[in-house]
Amino acid sequence: MPSEKAAGEISENGTSSQSSTFIKQEDLASGKWLKLSNVYYADPTGRQRVWEVTSRTTKVAGDLPDAVVIIPILRRNLHYDCTILVKQFRPAFCKYTIEFPAGLLDPNETVETCAKRELKEETGYTGVVKHSTPASALDGGMSNSTAQFLTVQIDGDLPENQNPEQKSDEGEFIEVLTVPMDELLSKLNEYSTEGMVVDSRLYMYALAMEHTKGMVQPKTPK
Numbered sequence: 001m002p003s004e005k006a007a008g009e010i011s012e013n014g015t016s017s018q019s020s021t022f023i024k025q026e027d028l029a030s031g032k033w034l035k036l037s038n039v040y041y042a043d044p045t046g047r048q049r050v051w052e053v054t055s056r057t058t059k060v061a062g063d064l065p066d067a068v069v070i071i072p073i074l075r076r077n078l079h080y081d082c083t084i085l086v087k088q089f090r091p092a093f094c095k096y097t098i099e100f101p102a103g104l105l106d107p108n109e110t111v112e113t114c115a116k117r118e119l120k121e122e123t124g125y126t127g128v129v130k131h132s133t134p135a136s137a138l139d140g141g142m143s144n145s146t147a148q149f150l151t152v153q154i155d156g157d158l159p160e161n162q163n164p165e166q167k168s169d170e171g172e173f174i175e176v177l178t179v180p181m182d183e184l185l186s187k188l189n190e191y192s193t194e195g196m197v198v199d200s201r202l203y204m205y206a207l208a209m210e211h212t213k214g215m216v217q218p219k220t221p222k
């Protein structure tokens with residue numbers, strides 16, 4: 001027999017019988033790039049709660065994301081399809097990370113223009129946008145930071161992609177890694193074993209590809 005739901009309990013289709021509501025935001029500290037705030041809200045039972053939240057001071061208004069992440073697909077004649085990754089020192093970890101190319105959206109820039117600009121700056125490649133996600137959460141437990149993920153196809157046989165040259169910003173030291181799609185998960189595991197921190201979205205992308213290959217079968221109900 002189905003049990004009675006408590007107020008605010010999440011139902012089977014994922015909706016709540018009542019919803020949480022925003023009360024107010026109190027800024028605690030602000031630097032040049034990041035802000036720390038307390039967000040006060042009422043939970044579905046009406047009880048007031050508080051959550052510590054970080055946000056970027058560069059956040060643009062509206063539904064635009066903070067950042068654009070590029071999923072590059074490099075196609076060349078007589079080569080397996082590859083993706084392009086970036087290795088860089090991340091002070092938050094004091095370690096090198098492996099990530100998809102990405103960058104913050106400039107004011108008045110479209111996500112497509114940002115994706116092409118960041119891909120060019122970080123890797124030297126020029127490509128065509130094939131797919132775009134909505135703005136999605138990057139770390140919802142601690143930040144309101146969002147990103148759109150754009151799949152960009154790179155024709156590696158074009159003259160402009162023969163000798164790709166980065167256009168790095170001052171203070172940016174990025175190593176470009178070309179990894180065959182087929183070997184992505186095993187390469188990421190290698191990087192991890194070697195002490196690098198692999199970005200979780202990149203990891204999940206590689207893992208999902210393994211799932212679709214049937215090497216790791218998601219369990220389905222019989």
Ligand SMILES: Nc1nc2c([nH]c(=O)n2[C@H]2C[C@H](O)[C@@H](COP(=O)(O)OP(=O)(O)O)O2)c(=O)[nH]1
Nearest residue numbers: 033034058067101102103104105118122169172
């Ligand atoms: N959190 C933080 N962001 C910074 C700092 N300095 C700084 O420039 N930024 C912002 C502005 C930089 O543009 C950005 C660098 O982050 P990346 O993910 O590598 O994106 P990119 O490809 O460079 O746009 O972070 C800082 O000290 N802290």
